[in-house]
Amino acid sequence: MVEPILQAEGLTVRFGGVVALDDVSFAVAPGSIHAVIGPNGAGKSTCFNAMTGLYPLAAGTVRMSGERLDRVPRHRIVRRGVARTFQNLVLPDALTVADVLRLGRHHRTRAGLLATALALPAARRERRTDDDVVRSVAEILGLEGHLDDPVGVLPYGLRKKTEIARALCAEPEVLLLDEPVAGMNDAESRALGERIRECREQFGLTVLLVEHDMELVMSLSDHVTVLQSGRVIADDRPERIQQDPVVIAAYLGADPAEVRDGREEVVSRG
Amino acid sequence: MDSLLNALASGLSLGALYAVMALGFVVIYRATGVLNFAHGAFLLVGVYVASVVSESHGYLVGVVAGLLTGALVAVVAETVFLRNSRTHDHVTLTILTLGLNLLVVTEVSRRIGTETLPLRDPIGNDVVEIGAITMPTVRLIALVVAVLAITVFLLLFRFTSWGLAMRVSNQDGEVAALMGVRLSVVSWTSWAIGGALAVLSGLFLASFPTPGVTPALADTAFRAFPAAVIGGLGSVGGALVGGVMLGMVEAFAATYEGSLGGWAHNLSGISAWVLLLVVLLLRPQGLFSAKQVQRV
Numbered sequence: 001m002v003e004p005i006l007q008a009e010g011l012t013v014r015f016g017g018v019v020a021l022d023d024v025s026f027a028v029a030p031g032s033i034h035a036v037i038g039p040n041g042a043g044k045s046t047c048f049n050a051m052t053g054l055y056p057l058a059a060g061t062v063r064m065s066g067e068r069l070d071r072v073p074r075h076r077i078v079r080r081g082v083a084r085t086f087q088n089l090v091l092p093d094a095l096t097v098a099d100v101l102r103l104g105r106h107h108r109t110r111a112g113l114l115a116t117a118l119a120l121p122a123a124r125r126e127r128r129t130d131d132d133v134v135r136s137v138a139e140i141l142g143l144e145g146h147l148d149d150p151v152g153v154l155p156y157g158l159r160k161k162t163e164i165a166r167a168l169c170a171e172p173e174v175l176l177l178d179e180p181v182a183g184m185n186d187a188e189s190r191a192l193g194e195r196i197r198e199c200r201e202q203f204g205l206t207v208l209l210v211e212h213d214m215e216l217v218m219s220l221s222d223h224v225t226v227l228q229s230g231r232v233i234a235d236d237r238p239e240r241i242q243q244d245p246v247v248i249a250a251y252l253g254a255d256p257a258e259v260r261d262g263r264e265e266v267v268s269r270g
Numbered sequence: 271m272d273s274l275l276n277a278l279a280s281g282l283s284l285g286a287l288y289a290v291m292a293l294g295f296v297v298i299y300r301a302t303g304v305l306n307f308a309h310g311a312f313l314l315v316g317v318y319v320a321s322v323v324s325e326s327h328g329y330l331v332g333v334v335a336g337l338l339t340g341a342l343v344a345v346v347a348e349t350v351f352l353r354n355s356r357t358h359d360h361v362t363l364t365i366l367t368l369g370l371n372l373l374v375v376t377e378v379s380r381r382i383g384t385e386t387l388p389l390r391d392p393i394g395n396d397v398v399e400i401g402a403i404t405m406p407t408v409r410l411i412a413l414v415v416a417v418l419a420i421t422v423f424l425l426l427f428r429f430t431s432w433g434l435a436m437r438v439s440n441q442d443g444e445v446a447a448l449m450g451v452r453l454s455v456v457s458w459t460s461w462a463i464g465g466a467l468a469v470l471s472g473l474f475l476a477s478f479p480t481p482g483v484t485p486a487l488a489d490t491a492f493r494a495f496p497a498a499v500i501g502g503l504g505s506v507g508g509a510l511v512g513g514v515m516l517g518m519v520e521a522f523a524a525t526y527e528g529s530l531g532g533w534a535h536n537l538s539g540i541s542a543w544v545l546l547l548v549v550l551l552l553r554p555q556g557l558f559s560a561k562q563v564q565r566v
Contacts, residue, residue, distance in 0.1 A: 052448055074447040083448070090442040102431075103438055107450025109431040116430045170449060 093152025104169030285517020294467030301460030310491030316340030316469030344465025502556025
């Protein structure tokens with residue numbers, strides 16, 4: 001395998017006595033779309049929050065291009081090339097879509113208050129670049145007609161896209177999407193899946209996503225990691241995951257240990 | 271007719287100053303979620319320093335020193351007292367600012383004693399006459415300076431990345447941080463601006479026709495709180511409108527209370543709170559309350 005761009009090693013997160021993540025390791029190949037799936041409560045979002053420094057790690061490391069990400073303060077994570085969206089929409093309603101997207105440019109802003117106030121050439125140049133990025137990202141996601149609308153008045157699907165667009169405006173190398181199509185119908189989620197794929201091509205992105213929509217995961221991703229009760233129970237290409245008895249059992253509610261023997265047979269036959 | 275015009279002019283000027291003060295209060299609330307009841311302390315300590323420094327270095331140096339002091343005291347309050355408990359309950363921190371206010375005001379009052387310190391502004395008690403309007407020159411300058419300060423602030427708030435960071439960081443700090451916003455920087459800069467704006471309004475409120483700097487000056491901050499609430503707490507535009515409304519009502523009350531009979535005695539002193547009651551009865555969320563949409 002090529003050198004991973006993002007790598008989780010032995011991630012362990014505890015909330016009081018509850019072990020939410022237990023020794024979770026996986027590697028994301030550059031340029032891939034990598035999905036993390038699992039039944040409710042498997043620790044998928046916890047995994048994202050731990051990787052982006054929102055939850056403290058009891059053990060383990062996160063590496064971005066080989067460098068430790070888990071020791072970086074939150075506000076520097078985006079500068080290392082990692083941007084994310086959230087499972088529950090977090091968008092300030094009163095802001096316009098353009099403002100929300102511009103927040104994605106924050107970490108690239110060099111011009112200080114004074115330079116901006118005096119409209120110095122460097123500040124103006126920066127502002128133009130920001131506007132260009134905001135516009136092109138908005139176009140890709142079909143938001144270009146809504147840039148001046150307050151986020152609060154937009155329908156759910158567009159707000160969801162606004163959040164993805166905000167992360168894209170940061171020009172990350174790795175984009176973490178936490179349930180990007182949750183609450184969308186089949187047609188909408190297929191369309192958004194297409195957009196995500198286009199974004200990958202256009203920006204040379206690596207995408208790590210948590211998703212419940214199996215159809216989307218299987219059609220979109222190059223690699224799938226399956227979590228159950230905070231542990232990795234499978235980590236493979238999507239077509240193999242679909243046939244994995246341990247994964248199937250996990251979704252049906254069986255104990256992974258009982259079906260593990262069955263997997264050996266499938267794997268040796270496959 | 272003349273008294274009406276005069277009431278309008280002085281109300282506008284007074285209202286602009288209250289707006290500046292309320293703006294500082296709202297900036298701090300927006301950025302950190304804390305109701306800063308130490309606003310009067312920031313104001314008083316800044317104006318006191320301005321008065322002391324102006325004695326040896328002149329008025330303008332005094333003003334700069336006062337503004338910097340207000341900003342500095344606010345930043346110290348934020349970093350020393352609030353930063354370390356930033357994750358704690360905002361109600362607790364708000365009560366902490368009440369205590370802080372008491373400490374600082376008591377100390378500055380002790381230093382001022384029973385005197386009334388002069389600010390030594392070069393304009394003194396000049397008045398200007400524009401048509402039928404007669405108003406202290408200082409109050410006219412106050413109006414211009416307040417409008418300028420508010421404009422500069424709004425431009426920064428609207429068009430800089432700092433302003434954008436401030437607008438989002440209280441509502442969703444985690445997102446802002448992961449987009450590269452340093453919450454600690456947003457926090458202390460907001461307190462600094464809040465402190466400086468309090469002093470700016472205080473400097474004019476202590477000038478003619480007010481005789482000078484007395485400990486009672488800290489009480490004028492009690493105009494900032496109703497102004498902010500009337501406008502809809504958390505709304506920058508609302509703070510400005512609320513401030514101007516308060517100034518207007520107070521000026522009109524002062525102009526006409528004498529002819530209203532005994533019941534209106536000192537109506538101007540309580541007009542802010544009467545207005546607050548009326549507004550809250552009719553529109554509990556304030557006039558321009560930032561729209562909050564609950565979502566599951």
